[in-house]
Amino acid sequence: MFELNWGLPVIGYLFLAGAGAGALTVSSSVLLRGGGGGFGGDHFRVAKYGALAAPVMMAVGTSLIIFELGSFKAALDHGNFWWMFKWINLFLTINLSPMSIGSWALMVAILASAAYAYTFIPKDAHSDDHRKDLRRKLAWAGVPLGIAVGIYTGVMLGAMPSRPLWNSPVLAALFLVSAISTGVATIMLLKAIFEGSHNGDTQANQSNYLLSASDLLLIGLELVAVFLFMMFAKLTIGAPAEALKILFPGGQMANLFWIGFIVVGLLLPVVIEMKYVLPTLLNHRPYAIPMGMEILAASLVLIGGFVLRYVIVVAGQITHPIGL
């Protein structure tokens, strides 16, 4: 029987914190790109949805992992109040453990993104209001912090030779690209739900085009990252190749991986987004996407992001090194 030391709370955390960190990076970069040329003003609402989603997602995800801590479980089982807060020990020290650096990065990212979200909270917030200086400064912090949170989870899993499936430098890249891609999808989804598709509004369509087109590019990069991840494991032979069998036909996680992640999470959204992005990209037609399609594509990307975390986290724990 296999033992899952890291279960659903960790998977949910990896997904939510990844998407939140991605939303923070995307929102901050979109805002900053407009620093000189009015780009930020045009896409201010894109930045706004990302900024508001990021701290909530990262905070909810972080609360999830506390439930996976042995000290928290023991606190509930034995009614020990102080053990509930034993995770404070993470912040009494810092060392070279990816989890230690990641916890600090995560804490700083949550605080900075909460402050960043605060600058968007007034109803009449716009790109030239009295909070714009603070907003810009926090956006400069938001880009690297989002990347740090998005990448550290991959480094954390990848740091262990005892887990051959995870023990790949490509995993960090895969998680980072997936984090940014799900971040874009989060913004797309929120924007579609709260604003509709604005078929007549050129500006809103420009923003939607920016989101869909960048999502398309990110999914392309994600396909490259998945390919490299699997190819290097396969060609490393030994334990990584043996562990990788779990993702290939006949393996325990093959169906979920190929159908849930590759087809539903990557290829389907690519097809949907291509249908609407390509005419604009190639023939310069005005961009227009039905709200339903936008919601569908964004949801599929988010499902794919969750399935990827699920498959990697579970498959990594039920495979093990060969030999003794």
Next chain:
Amino acid sequence: MTEHAKNLSRRNAIKAVGASVATAAVVAVATDKSQAKSDRKVHYAMVIDTRRCTGCHACTVACKAEFDVPLAANRSWVEYVEKGNYPNVSRNFLPRLCNQCSKPQCVDVCPTGATYKRSEDGIVVVDADICIGCKYCVQACPYDMRFINPRTGTAEKCDFCIHRVKQGLVPSCVNTCQGRARIFGDMLDPESEVSKLIANFPVTVLRQEMGTEPNVYYIDADHTGEQDGERMGQYVRVDNFRPDKERR
């Protein structure tokens, strides 16, 4: 008292004990010796002579009793490696415990510094007051030696019975081993039994390729795993007698 006055009074005290230079020299030498003894580093290691192991599980039981290890968890256990097609068959025993690695991966990944390698004797320990039970070390150990104790919510593992070793005793599993298959000692002492065995016999460690530099050495260990059976064209079964746990 000022520093100057302190020095004066210390000087007076020494004078009072005995002014002779010889006495002072003897005292100085004696202090040096006791100092050297307490500072002398040791490097604990274990040699497991599998030829002497009968698979009786006495070490497993002694360990469970010594630490009140919770149900379904083990700090030390014995694996049976059965292989071969009749009539060429064998069963070998492989006692397992924490390797107290010189490059412990569990220490590298611990985010709180709760687990560390003691510089004075090389034992890898967990400080339960600091450990938060994040299970990163449980994932990182290539030997599956760690578990979360449900009573404390912290990571636990074999610590070479540090409480016994401090008193000059051998670990409980070594003490109980009826075949004397487990031998414990200091690798820095060339006269210790472990040093001699490591020098005189071909020894192996588990999963050397992980680069953890284990300090538990095996004589005549069978490293066969179940995945080797197909390639060798032989029946292979590994039983680790651990409920809910695969050999990893």
